[in-house]
Amino acid sequence: MKFKAVLFDLDGTLVNSLIDIADSINKVLSEQNFPTHSYEVINDFIGSGLRNLVTKALPESCKDEISINTTFESMVTVYRDNCIHKTAAYDGIIELLEELKSRNIKLAILSNKADELTKKIGLSLFPDYFEIVMGLKSEATKKPNPAAAIQISADLGCLPEEVLYVGDSGIDMQTAKNANMYAVGVLWGYRPKEELLAEGAQTIINHPLELLELL
The missing domain is CATH 1.10.150.240 (Putative phosphatase; domain 2)
Structure with a gap:
């Protein structure tokens, strides 16, 4: 695939x-x-x-x-x-986004943070990369509910199985699994490797640029 x-x-x-x-x-x-x-x-x-x-x-x-x-x-x-006072991209993220953009890979953000705040952070720190930036609009659609992820894939013109889902938590891995996306867990975030694997991570990466190996 x-x-x-x-x-x-x-x-x-x-x-x-x-x-x-x-x-x-x-x-x-x-x-x-x-x-x-x-x-x-x-x-x-x-x-x-x-x-x-x-x-x-x-x-x-x-x-x-x-x-x-x-x-x-x-x-x-x-x-x-x-929300953007001390918040910053992790090392390697901008380089990853630049490379993905150069390969014409479609990019989107989905967060359980309120939609208004997700957009403020995403569009302030990453103004040139993402086609869709979406946060939480109602408690009913909170991840690991896959509805928003599936809608984003449709809006990007992709099947869910054509999407890499990248996150740092068990909730993210559950969302990817529920949406039939490929689950990639990252180890520079807030949750341990054990949680990511237990909740369905199909690949674990230690640095953002390792994601390119899946492409």
């Missing part, structure tokens, strides 16, 4: 966004007199969208719907202003 497109996750795959996410949620928690968290702890909260991150970050006694909604709204406001 000749691959015609690459669909990338965003956080932990294309960009290291941990510091901006952590600083934003800790600012929100601090303003509400809640305990804050280390970067290492918040690293484990990332991957299932900001609402899920907020829920995990709140104290156990404050996980009611009103507290979650209020904190989530504050998080979106703070993070919107800080």
Whole structure:
């Protein structure tokens, strides 16, 4: 099978966004007199969208719907202003995108981050590479639901099996499997190799340019 497109996750795959996410949620928690968290702890909260991150970050006694909604709204406001402050592409990503573009491989982003924020980060840091940049539009379509991935492949003019799906988490590997795409796990992101393999990674790569070997 000749691959015609690459669909990338965003956080932990294309960009290291941990510091901006952590600083934003800790600012929100601090303003509400809640305990804050280390970067290492918040690293484990990332991957299932900001609402899920907020829920995990709140104290156990404050996980009611009103507290979650209020904190989530504050998080979106703070993070919107800080989401490209310290966030940057991982080493080798720009070189990879340049090479893929030169080979006429179609490129897209799919993230569980809110659509507005995904577009802000994706289009700010990578203005010249992606035909589609899509984030979470509703909880019902959150990855590993494959609906958005399948829609992106159709919009790119590809069959799902013609798409490499590249991500750093078990959720990404599940999404690729559910969408009938080829699952590539990356080791420079937020999750360990064991999780990627357990959730269906078909190839594991240690550096972005290793992806070219699959083409």
